[in-house]
Amino acid sequence: MISKQFDKETFKESVKSNVRSLYRKTIDEATPQQIFQAVSYAVKDVIIDNWLKSQKQFDKEDPKIVYYLSMEFLMGRALGNNLLNLTAYGEVKEALEELGFDLNAIEDEEPDPALGNGGLGRLAACFLDSLATLGYCAYGCGIRYHYGMFKQEIKDGYQIEVPDAWLKDGYPFELRRPEYAKEVKFGGHVRVVYDPSTGRNEFVQEDYQSVRAIPYDLPIVGYNNQIVNTLRIWDSEAINDFQLDSFDKGDYRKAVEQENLARNIVEVLYPNDNHYAGKELRLKQQYFFISASIQAAVEKFKKKHGDIHELPSKVTFQLNDTHPTVTVAELMRILVDEEKLSWEDAWDITTRTCAYTNHTIMAEALEKWPIELFSRLLPRIYQIVEEINRRFLIQIQQMYPGNQEKIKKMAIIYDGQVKMAHLAIAGSYSVNGVARLHTEILKNKELKDFYEMMPQKFNNKTNGITQRRFLLHGNPLLADWVTKHIGRDWITDLSQISKLKIYADDEKAQQEFMNIKYQNKLRLAKYIQEHNGIEVDPRSIFDVQVKRLHEYKRQLLNILHVMYLYNKMKEHPELDFYPRTFIFGAKASAGYHRAKLIIKLINSVADVVNNDASIKGKLKVVFIENYRVSNAEIIFAAADVSEQISTASKEASGTGNMKFMLNGALTIGTMDGANVEIVEEVGADNAFIFGLSSDEVINFEQNGGYDPNFYFNTDPDIRNVLMQLINGTFSPKDPERFRDLYNSLLNTKSSDKPDTYFTLADFKSYAKAQEQVEAAYRDQRGWAKSAILNTASSGKFSSDRTIQEYVDEIWHLDKVVVED
Ligand code: GLS
Known part of the structure; x- marks a missing residue:
């Protein structure tokens, strides 16, 4: 769309003159950060006109x-988002190219x-x-x-907090x-x-x-x-x-x-x-x-x-x-x-x-x-x-x-x-x-x-969430594809996106959709290679849990299941496992020791699994450092599976769940928070639901009766995984390292209250749901259909609807x- 307010030549002049007056440099001498500043000031100039106009109108009305x-x-980051909302992104990209710059790289300069x-x-x-x-x-x-x-x-698998001097x-x-x-x-x-x-x-x-x-x-x-x-x-x-x-x-x-x-x-x-x-x-x-x-x-x-x-x-x-x-x-x-x-x-x-x-x-x-x-x-x-x-x-x-x-x-x-x-x-x-x-x-x-x-x-x-940042900006390939099929109205009226439903069974649409997902997986794989030095297979299932680290969100359940899968692979090399990449991203509060220990566990499991040649790269675990809004956009776009596995009743709503859905990921989750409404919109056939209901959790909380030792004593898979927390499988130099996590699940010492997040109660139904994920992914057409239906059913979850x-x-x- 041609923006009313942007004149390319004026914009270019404005960038050059900003570099000159701010830094006493010409544009070829300026650093990337200085270019970012100069471009942003040029954009701000345009915004200021509208800002003044809006304030006048508010004053009047x-x-x-x-x-x-x-x-x-x-x-x-504001630069890219502001340009999109000004509908000037394309023109500015071109203008900058003419000056010899790449807008994406300039965007990356913004804290x-x-x-x-x-x-x-x-x-x-x-x-x-x-x-x-x-x-x-x-x-x-x-x-x-x-x-x-x-x-x-x-560092060494542990979270280190570094001050963020954004100013x-x-x-x-x-x-x-x-x-x-x-x-x-x-x-x-x-x-x-x-x-x-x-x-x-x-x-x-x-x-x-x-x-x-x-x-x-x-x-x-x-x-x-x-x-x-x-x-x-x-x-x-x-x-x-x-x-x-x-x-x-x-x-x-x-x-x-x-x-x-x-x-x-x-x-x-x-x-x-x-x-x-x-x-x-x-x-x-x-x-x-x-x-x-x-x-x-x-x-x-x-x-x-x-x-x-x-x-x-x-x-x-x-x-x-x-x-x-x-x-x-x-x-x-x-x-x-x-x-x-x-x-x-x-x-x-x-x-x-x-x-x-x-x-x-x-x-x-x-x-x-x-x-x-x-x-x-x-x-x-x-x-x-x-x-x-x-x-x-x-x-x-x-x-x-x-x-x-x-x-x-x-x-x-x-x-x-x-x-x-x-x-x-x-x-x-x-x-x-x-x-x-x-x-x-x-x-x-x-x-x-x-x-x-x-x-x-x-x-x-x-x-709700804004589709403008989490689809239009974060996933330009899919945004263009959506626009090609249903026009541009979804950008300001996400209920329109349901028009995509008619393409769910269309083979060509399915292929295009999956190809876009693949391109986005390549983009994330490149990011992971650059930032983690880990090579991941873009053809594997990208199974993603990104959110704050908290016991109630149960990243621990996720990584315990990864350990269980790994054990199975080792025990049964003859079985045909579909390649999977488990991706985590999470910050833990600085003083939340158990949460930080869970990060260490994820990284320790990653070290062992990623370096075990015997499993032929079929299982990879990646912890993405410094999860934040800017890399979130790339991550949501590339996800096949969205992990929403909080203990039912604990997650008030969740909003990451909506961003995944919008980008065509299928949810594996508990009936918690807004997951309930997501499943209602997309249909239970297009999601993988498991675990205790919120009523069951609340009943346990009020009347007791949850005994994690029951699962430990009766289920050898669970026992095996738990024992690996204290026998040095993932911490050979310090077998006691994860003792606290073991205790937290069984409450053998730390308190007389059994694990208030009911991790072991949900373990087997989670593992089962994960088997269903794998089976479903093998049917590429079926998966593509579900993925399209997820995007097409996400209309309700626009923050425009919430705000209205x-x-x-x-x-x-x-x-x-x-x-x-
Ligand atoms: C939170 C909840 O934990 C989330 O479930 C919710 O989506 C979010 C926005 O309503 O608010 N509450 C909180 O203290 N932090 C959150 O993210």
């Missing part, structure tokens, strides 16, 4: 705005902005893409971490906006002053430390619609840089402390997914970006609107998990302390403005701040939470007179802790889960008491059109 408040935005851990942060990024593409006015609000998710290096060369797409800076206060104490003229108590925070929050804006380019929204990430600076007059006043210590506070707050993203660590600095980060964002949003609202009571009709604050929940109290503070509203008025506004998304039921992810810490760091906010809690308890008592159990289970402050999920639910008009099964578990189990008390708040919004549901049922935003 005054649409309702959603603020998507999130500690994480896992954006991935992955990795301001997130995994699914939750990537979901936020997909949502921003969809919001802009659908023409809604939205701000992402987050933190400008100086160090994002660490870079993972594998070291400067990030060309960001715009510093000091004119919108906000002050954020921490600590001190609150003095109550009675004002006789109003008859109100005023709450004055004193002796506090404060920092200046400075916004940096990143453009979020909508697809082919000239809309540019904003991701606003906040950096912090000291209010008084080191000043002599502070020194003179004896405030030397305070000046230094404030300087340190400012420096520390935004330094680094906590690398925990689905896990609460309770660190003081984390709470500082939360309040820092929330206070700045809410202040800015209220100020923006007031510029246009006289009456603060109108806030809920113009603004929604969407809380991405409990991390931004201080929003509820901060908005109350602004409304009561600054806008001088009554408590009742303020609460009415707040609870019609905030909405909360729950992303996990994992108990260890629940945020519960100790009162001591919370009240010391945020004294005024704590007072407000206390008052919210006091009133909430009265409500509970009115509904359930004399029921102390309810108080105990639902209170916002209890047992010396502030429970953020309870605050989020009390303060929001909407509470949603992220897949149908997850929402049902919230309603019937995790949040049952809340659901019974306020059922009208609860709803489901099944997650949020808009229709929670946010009620107005669509905006930017005219030429």
Whole structure:
């Protein structure tokens, strides 16, 4: 498609002139990184025009705005994506070729902005893409971490964390906006002053430390619609840089402390997914970006609107998990302390403005701040939470007179802790889960008491992903093939992709589809050769599990099965095994020792298996280092099999499962999270389902009765594999190395609770499903049909669909059109 905005010659001139003015070089002298910078600035120039236009249109139409408040935005590289959404990718590629450059290589120069851990942060990024593409006015609000998710290096099979200095060369797409800076206060104490003229108590925070929050804006380019929204990430600076007059006043210590506070707050993203660590600095980060964002949003609202009571009709604050929940109290503070509203008025506004998304039921992810810490760091906010809690308890008592159990289970402050999920639910008009099964578990189990008390708040919004990054950009061969068959509409309306279904039985289409998969497997094989030095057979089945490393996701089950297969091959060389490449990619939180040991196990198994000539290369194991958004795009495109094998009930939704499906991989999985809906869309014949159901898991959890030793004692294959964890098969120099994993599966020592992930219970049905995978792959036509049907059935899983549901049922935003 010919872009309206791009003129090739002007663009080329702009790149040359950027190289000259930024680096005092000509383009043939510039380094690849410098070319990347110069090209990105040229692209940003074009974006800025649309950005200005969009803001003008928003100003004119005054649409309702959603603020998507999130500690994480896992954006991935921007250059290629921006070009695609500007519909200028092809022309820029050509222009650069004329200058002697390869756009793909230039794209590889961009650091992955990795301001997130995994699914939750990537979901936020997909949502921003969809919001802009659908023409809604939205701000992402987050933190400008100086160090994002660490870079993972594998040394001797172990994960090493290396700091990710993504800003070291400067990030060309960001715009510093000091004119919108906000002050954020921490600590001190609150003095109550009675004002006789109003008859109100005023709450004055004193002796506090404060920092200046400075916004940096990143453009979020909508697809082919000239809309540019904003991701606003906040950096912090000291209010008084080191000043002599502070020194003179004896405030030397305070000046230094404030300087340190400012420096520390935004330094680094906590690398925990689905896990609460309770660190003081984390709470500082939360309040820092929330206070700045809410202040800015209220100020923006007031510029246009006289009456603060109108806030809920113009603004929604969407809380991405409990991390931004201080929003509820901060908005109350602004409304009561600054806008001088009554408590009742303020609460009415707040609870019609905030909405909360729950992303996990994992108990260890629940945020519960100790009162001591919370009240010391945020004294005024704590007072407000206390008052919210006091009133909430009265409500509970009115509904359930004399029921102390309810108080105990639902209170916002209890047992010396502030429970953020309870605050989020009390303060929001909407509470949603992220897949149908997850929402049902919230309603019937995790949040049952809340659901019974306020059922009208609860709803489901099944997650989605943007087809623009994960098909159009990540898999250009398949994207072109899809377009050739059904036209371009799928790019902004993925439901159209179901039109491919008529090609599922067509032999030519099947061949083309499989050939594209093969080309993508070659591309990944090349990447693996370059990065891992391992040669893999592109004709083997590419069986892939890429996601954060967590026990509940059961990478351990996967690698135990690889060990089992290897044993079988060794014992029965006469059997005909179809060649398989098991590919893993996963970061483990830095302090999560067992997860790191699982990485070591995967690499140890890889060492043995990949170097055993007797199995003739039929089994390969690859651990891809530093799994992140940019290599994810290549990996999804090349996968035959998508491993979605979490313990049923534990994975709230998953989104990788959707990216695989879109790219034509078949799922092997449990009935967990969004897998349930994936199978519903594609049909059980085109997936491999195994394992305990979520009801069975929950039943075991509540009533006991799971005994891993039963499997160990009665199944020689399982026993053999488990013994190999402690007899040195994969760690000859240190046979005890994997003892902890052995214990975790059998719980012989570590605790009296049997493995809460039910690994051995699911082992045999997993192995059986894997046999079915192999059999199915031997039938190439049958496989091709299923693969096409997976792509063709993925329409529901576009984040455009998800966002439209949020808009229709929670946010009620107005669509905006930017005219030429
Ligand atoms: C997560 C869940 O674990 C995922 O299942 C889910 O897909 C994602 C987005 O909703 O949110 N919750 C979390 O803390 N990290 C996640 O990735």
